[in-house]
Amino acid sequence: METLVCTTPGHFAYQQAEKPELTPGHTLIKIKRIGICGTDLHAFEGTQPFFNYPRILGHELAGEIVALDDAPGFEVGEAVTFVPYFNCGKCVACRAGKPNCCTSIKVSGVHIDGGMAEYISVPSYSLVHGDGLSFDELALVEPLAIGAHGVRRAGVQPGDVVLVVGAGPIGLGTMEFARIAGATVIALDINDSRLAFCRDRIRVDHTINALTENVTERLSELTNGDMPTVVMDATGSLRAINAGFTYLAHGGRYVLIGLQKGEINFSHPEFHKREATLMSSRNATRQDFEHVISSMKNGLVEPTTYITHRVQFDEVMDQFESWLDPQNGVIKAMVAIN
Template structure:
């Protein structure tokens, strides 16, 4: 079985791995699609927290169910995806319905080897029915679920102004589900091509280029002086996270979906006088996956909009580094097996 291993930051190597054997409570999937996400890119760069090398990356996946144990309702040969955050089921988070932040979580492709392989073994409880969606669509359910979870954490209400900082794939998903929740979405980035994508493909009416515009003035104009009641960071950039604290309206919620390695510092008086709420948003839950799939089936989200680059599995090693260069215009690279 062919695998692609990130041996050290900046280095990939194709290797022959052992074919997974069926074990109790698990399922074997023949991988058909692999979406490349920010986590994979950051791992390749060496900037991803919670990470050790060597590692097989990949957790945005779709494939054919080959074998399974204890997966009632599933059939051999059906197209599936799965929730790639494997939880213990017994800790305080799991008992509270927050398996997405289990104290002993094992994220596929991060804490344990992932899906850049011809076959994988995953817990049967993580399986998700394909619901008639294409392999491309199913491979994009997971990143969209990250966005849907961030919006749910923010408790976005119809008519609110929601500022999404970062127009990468996760930020785009946040914008989509904030729109579905009825919000007035404001996209902010420093990449004009990404902002054009937001306007032309996602129909985001308000965009701000933070490198070219006075952000405070732009926000005041868009929100009639109120500022956004929800700010969601999808950059993982310490500078962007820190800079966004003053963009909150009084009483606003600030949700950190992006992740960086350092500490965050902000003005306590400015934060306090707003009676603001700061929260993190980690991974996603089954309910978020189901919300994404239902939204796709209703035509509320077209995930194929995001796919800008396609390669075969054998080309990933040579092409991967180029996906880090903003000049190449990558929104989402999709790998076929």
């Protein structure tokens, strides 16, 4: 089978590999769609902190079951996605119902080879029913689940004012699920076209451009001086993360979905006097995947609006670097394999 390997930062190569064989407790999937996410882009740039090369990228995946073992309720030929964070089931996090932050987690396309290939073998416990969704929609469940998990971590509820920093795909999904939870949502970014997407396509209440507006003054204006009760970073930018501490309401919650390699710096007195809560949000759980699928089926989310670029698998190597350029207007690139 053909695979696409990120050999070193900035370089891809198509390589032939043996089609995986069915092994006990696993399911073999023929890949149909691959969504390109920030993790893939950062791996290509060499800025992803949990990464080794060479690696087959790809964890926003949809496909068709071709063989299976120990997968009750699933059938050959069924359209599926899967939870791509493979966990041990035994560590302190797994025992606490948090397999998304397992101490020995193996994320498809990050710690182990992913789905930029014609076939992939996954643990059968990770399978998620397609439930009538298209392959395009199924490939978008995982990135939307990241935002849904962050919103659940923050305990967002009606009456909250949620500031989401970063209007990339993960930030957009976070905004969607904060809106679904009943919050007033504010989007903060430096890209006018992405902010327009927030207003026009996903019904965000307010947008702020950090390059052209005074963020603190505008937030105070929009919240009658209270400031946002929840701030969620989806940038992975150290500068943006550090600035986010200053935007919090007293008693507020700050959730870091974005990831970067550096050290966070903030004023302890300012944080302390707010009795603020700081938390990270890593990956997602089956509960989040099911919430996303239900939201799609009930028309609360229109996932295919995210897809701005489409390519065939044999075009990825030539196109990939262009998706790093904000001028190209990429929200979500979707790869099809026949």
